[in-house]
Amino acid sequence: MSPVKIKFGTDGWRAIIAQEYTVDNVKRVAEGTALWLKQQGGTRVVIGYDCRFAGKLFSETTARVLGKHGITSLVAPGFISTPMVSLGVVKTGADLGVVITASHNPPSYNGYKLKSKLGGPSVPADVSAVEDLIPDAVPTDLPSYAELKEKGLVEEHDFEQIYLDHVHQGFDIDLIRNSGIGIAYDAMYGAGQSAMKKLLPNATHLHCEVNPGFDGQAPEPIGRNLKEMAATIKNDPNLALGIANDGDADRIGLFDGDGEFVDSHHILLLLLMYQYEYKGIKTGEVILTFSVTDKLKQLAEMYGLEYEVTKIGFKYIAEIMAEREVIVGGEESGGLAVSGHIPERDGIWIGLMIAEYMAKSGKSLKELVADLYAKVGSFNCDRDDVHVENDRKWEIVKQAKEAPFSKIGPYTVTRVAHVDGSKFYLDGEDRWLMVRPSGTEPVLRVYAQGADPAEVRKILDAGREEMKI
Template structure:
């Protein structure tokens, strides 16, 4: 039987458990990783796993392959978040991080992410190099995990405590706890559950227990997956903030006191405002992916800060953060990062920063957003993921690039930009729609920005009608 060809996607290798994600295939990926590490002269790796099924088994499997090559594995005593692995790599001076996680994918999936020694995603060239070294054959004659522990080739480190100490050193946690701000969290049965309970003991905690099935819900912190959190806030006048984290706690979902979802576009702007105006961080760059609101460029310009637009995918932001001073960087899908931390998405960190912003100003999240609108104008963003046949999808992408539409519905196209997909500006700069294909599914993503939800819906509908989807 031919072995499965293992490919790393935008954020690691992911596959369905017991179908392609098997012990044998994890051994093969670990073997490719070990061969790459030996080429680099590297010998210490942090390995962590989240709350998914058999995370401990796959971690031990990876450590056994590494141990055969004389590579030391640094492991936690239980599940940890992806940012805890990334921070652990930096704090211990390890050469690489491996996270056994499928992040926000459905519970039937698991995965394998690579983290660089700088504390963020490994750069694409390194990931490709590891992928190229994955053998077809399953490694044989591996040492037992117990033997590796005895020989010192497996070390246990409390990476969660290391992370908590880092939080305490960088946030005014007592201020947040004593501010009177009622907070509700939703760990989505993910790896952030323990840390959130420790950091915010007075909060209302939902789905904060170990359950690898996630009750059948993909642990992705988007509005439609967080109805229970929204209702909890709506029904309790004492609650003013909702923080949700995904399966490995590197992404965030946020809610205001009315139980209204606050998207990543708004969070990025708030993070920039807080750091520039209240934390007095006046130097550094703003990095945004192509699908993020242009209001972030507008605010950066108001502050006299340079900005750069990248392709979509946090790895492009992390690559810049590794070598340059970045105040805030982020993508539309909930991956956000700030200065003073590792170049990594971190849902817990971002949630605490918004809570600290509220505590220091004494303002509600809605009031902070009103302050933001006073600077850049009000706006709303949304996206439709439209299922279309692959041939049709690529034909529309080609048309957007080569023969772009001049008008959609009542709107005139005044400018078109092509970076990672195509963005069409409508009657000025504040309204736009964008078209981008999914690389893995027969899906066309259609994004839009307008003054409010009703206008965004109108733009999305007009764009879809023009494209015949």
């Protein structure tokens, strides 16, 4: 049987455990990683794993392959978040980071992410180079993990503590703790649970235990996956902020004091407001992926800041952050980054920044959003993930690009943009429908922006009807 061709998607290689995600295939990917690293003259790699099934096994497997090539693996004593690996690479001066995670994918998946020595996702060119070096044959005659420890080719570092020290330097944690703001935190059974218990011991902690099955739900911090968090906040008048992270704690979802979900579009705008108006950061660029609200461009223009729109995938933002000064960068799916930290999305860091904004301003999250609307106008965004056969998925994507719709329901298409998928502006610039394929699943992502949730639903339904999905 011919070996599986291993392809890295939008954010690493992901596959179903025991189907394509096997010990043998992890060995092959690790071999490609080792060969590439040796070409670069690299000798040290930080390896971390989250709370998914067999993370430790796959992490140790990776270390054994690297160790065969004389490469030292720097490992944590237990699970850690993706940002802890990225920061760990920077703080230890390592040459690369490897994270065994499938991020927000369903529990049946695991994955393998590459992190650059700059502390963010490896650039697409480097990922492609590793991919090209993945052999068909499974590496054999590997040293044991115990043997590598004895030889000093496996070193243990407390990457969580390194991260916590960095957080204490970046934030006024005492101000947040003593502000009287009641915080609920939902780890979604993910890798943020231990750090957040230490940072915010008095918060209400939900799903902060290890459960590799994630209670049967994909650990993606979006409104429909966080009903227990919403109910918890609604039923407790003392709770004013809800923070949720995904499986490897690099993404975020927020709730206001009424238990209403606050999406990434709004968080990005709030981060820009906080840094510009309260922290006095007046220089730098705003970087957003194609699916993010255009209101972020509007606010950047109001502040006299340059902005750039990239393809979907945080790696494109990280590439720019590594070279230029960026105040805020982010994607619609909850991956957000800010100046003063590594060029990496970090769900814990962003959650703390919003909590600090509330503490410093003395305003509720709802009041901060109202301040935002006063500047750019109110808006709402949502997305449908539609399961379709791959052939049909690509057919729709091709149609949207080559023969774009002129009308979507009652709306006239006034402009079409193609960057990564296709965005149809409807009756002006304030409402739009966008369609793009998932990079990792047989899913078509359909996005919309409108004035309020009812209009967004109307646009999504009209778009799906037009595409017959």
